Amino acid sequence: MIRYEYMDESIREQDIHPDTVFEQEQVIARALVSKLEKTGKIANCPICNSQRNELLFKKWGLTYAICPQTWSVALSMPLEPDVLSEYFKTSDLAKLRASRAYQDQVTHNRKELWAHQIEWMAARICRYLGNDRYQVVDWGGKFIGWEAMLSNAGFVATLSVEAALPPIINNAEQNELADVLCLIDVLQRMREPVAEMQTIAERIKPGGLLIATCRSGPGFDILTLREASESIFPLDHIFLPSPQGLAKLLHKTGFEVLEITTPGQFDMQYIRNSRHAIPHDQYFQRYLIEQGDEPLFERIQAFLQRNNLSSHLRCVAKRLEGR
Amino acid sequence: MSIRTAIVGMGKMGKIRKQILDTHPAFEVVAICDRERGMKEAFPGLTFVEQWRDLLDLRLDAIVVCAYNNVAPDIVCSALDAGLHVFCEKPPGRCLADIERVIAHEKAAGGRVLKYGFNHRFHYAVMEAKAIIDSGRYGPVLCARGTYGKAGGLxxxxxxxxxxxxxGGGILLDQGIHMLDLMCYLIGDFTQVKSFVENLYWKAPLEDNAFVLMKTDNGQVAMVHSSATQWKHKFSLELFMADGYVSINGILTSTRSYGDETITFARKQFEDVTFAFGHPREEIIYFDRDDSWEQEMNEFYACINGEKKRPQGSSEDARKVMELVEKIYAAG
Structure with missing residues (x-):
């Protein structure tokens, strides 16, 4: 396996999630979640089906559990497909996110981040498939700016958009299997990851690549802040695999993992932003935030990155033959 | 059907190669050759011979040559003549004439696979560097700097x-040849050479340090230092391109004495995009595994079964690097 380090001090968490819009999203999400029936039960791990899942935290009345075997985190709640469909496609939250103003702001805030992401994807595709143009599927996309940028990437021969959220329109007219399937921040909203990954695997040619990113449950900020993690909330975040958990999920669904890394830039920023919400008995983290300075925070973030301990995860996997 | 294979020379490399061949589903090591009779007991169940020519009387498909440089070319030529596929450790001989002789036998053998063990091409950091260069992401290579050194030992x-x-040659031919091969692999053919080939510390007839400057016909310049007085082991390869750079530091070995294997790369940034001019945002990949031996043997197999036409470390690759070695010795 590989580990990865990349520090870009020009990217700030506040730029990715501007306070005003992000707060508005959370208010609507919370209202939607409040209508759901709460069970309080702890479900089995969605990857390994372990019954030993433990309560990690409760947020807005819903339970997040952590698996002691895969260290993955998941929302412990049976979610009907129509609940998710409403949340992501027709609710007020979905309408806000589909609005022109919201999409324009996201494009403006994230274009550098996306450009770097596409450069990374191009490098991985060149490394594992060769320097060429490929049939690419973007699965579950939700940003106009991202789709536009991806369609112009040098490695794309044709781009098929599938399982998209509003305002993105699916254009999966051709049934040809993909050389590359992009799954950008989609895993985290999967209700049944094994079944959903099996469906996705069937859209990729044997030998083709899956390129995925998502939030990772056992990342430093999430395990530190738990319910005070502002960036983690239902139903945007249903499934937060660990690197080990994701490897297991991919193995189960017909992939060979080529690399899983956690190049997250924001763990320390998230914790600093919520410094007053760090649980009282987390003395190390409180000490760190109270006494540390910028260079120390940067070194710790680099340490988290290169040791796969950050809460943003990305992976490249190869679809196996005959699975 | 298994590929019945013999190994010549059961020293350090022979043992490594056997371990890898034993884990490969297609190869079956059936015989070994070594001058030490103790090897017969060390590897029971295998046909053991002391003279490599005796191997050619056995029913074999392939041979792996881990013998001294002075005999390796003879073994390779005879094995090719006998219709065997051949994997041979680097260097391909003691001089350019050795590999040219081998190439003549390879041509006459028609269709047999001949691959040399330039395993550094299969290190993940090198594979990453090759992918970056081939992608054109940072533009053409302008120049490079490589250091490969070890302490020598008692x-x-x-x-x-x-x-x-x-x-036939000292540290340059023994270890520096890997760095020269990588320079050719990643940049191109070097036609001009300047060098100092020195014996600075070890009282031996061959060089313990070589300092080399090389240039391609496209004007790309590379600097190589190969050393047996590098008291702390070092592998470093920097490649500077028009729009960025790549730097490989460390190379994974069983003892990890060359440190962690990493590749650092970045796009160049001037004052118009960054305040920290001269300190661009770098990406670093750390590699935790060395699969180079396995990958090398997988490729040898892929060539034997026709999946791949030309191996990494072909006779032509070997000829180019030996031509370079001779020029360096001549200039030094």
Whole structure:
């Protein structure tokens, strides 16, 4: 396996999630979640089906559990497909996110981040498939700016958009299997990851690549802040695999993992932003935030990155033959 | 159907190759050859011979040559003549004439696979660097700087590696050849050479340091330092391109004495995009595994079964690097 380090001090968490819009999203999400029936039960791990899942935290009345075997985190709640469909496609939250103003702001805030992401994807595709143009599927996309940028990437021969959220329109007219399937921040909203990954695997040619990113449950900020993690909330975040958990999920669904890394830039920023919400008995983290300075925070973030301990995860996997 | 394979020379490399072949589903090591009779007991169940020519009387498909540089070319030529596929450790011989002789036999053998063990091409950091260069992401390579050095060790001056008759060349031919091969692999053919080939410390007839400057016909310049007085082991390869750079530091070995294997890369940034001019945002990949031996043997197999036409470390690759070695010795 590989580990990865990349520090870009020009990217700030506040730029990715501007306070005003992000707060508005959370208010609507919370209202939607409040209508759901709460069970309080702890479900089995969605990857390994372990019954030993433990309560990690409760947020807005819903339970997040952590698996002691895969260290993955998941929302412990049976979610009907129509609940998710409403949340992501027709609710007020979905309408806000589909609005022109919201999409324009996201494009403006994230274009550098996306450009770097596409450069990374191009490098991985060149490394594992060769320097060429490929049939690419973007699965579950939700940003106009991202789709536009991806369609112009040098490695794309044709781009098929599938399982998209509003305002993105699916254009999966051709049934040809993909050389590359992009799954950008989609895993985290999967209700049944094994079944959903099996469906996705069937859209990729044997030998083709899956390129995925998502939030990772056992990342430093999430395990530190738990319910005070502002960036983690239902139903945007249903499934937060660990690197080990994701490897297991991919193995189960017909992939060979080529690399899983956690190049997250924001763990320390998230914790600093919520410094007053760090649980009282987390003395190390409180000490760190109270006494540390910028260079120390940067070194710790680099340490988290290169040791796969950050809460943003990305992976490249190869679809196996005959699975 | 298994590929019945023999290994010549059961020293350090022979043992490594056997371990890898034993884990490969297609190869079956059936015989070994070594001058030490103790090897017969060390590897029971295998046909054991002391003279490599005796291997050619056995029913074999392939041979792996881990013998001294002075005999390796003879073994390779005879094995090709006998219709065997051949994997041979680097260097391909003691001089350019050796590999040219091998190439003549390879042509006559028609269709047999001949691959040399330039395993550094299969290190993940090198594969990453090759992918970056081939992608054109940072533009063409302008220049490069490589250092490959080791401490030598007790009694190096009496070791076969510094014995002119057995080895033919010193540290440059033994270890530096990997760096030269990588320079050719990643940049191109070097036609001009300047060098100092020195014996600075070890009292032996062959060089313990080589300092080399090389240039391609496209004007790309590379600097190589190959050393047996690098008291802390070092592998470093920097490649500077028009729009960025790549730097490989460390190379994974069983003892990890060359440190962690990493590749650092970045796009160049001037004052118009960054305040920290001269300190661009770098990406670093750390590699935790060395699969180079397995990957090398997988490729040898892929060539034998026709999946791949030309191996990494072909006879032509070997010829180019030996031509370079001769120019360096001549200039130094």
């Amino acid at each position: 009694g190096l001056e009496k070791n076969w590696r510094l014995d002119k008759e057995l080895a």
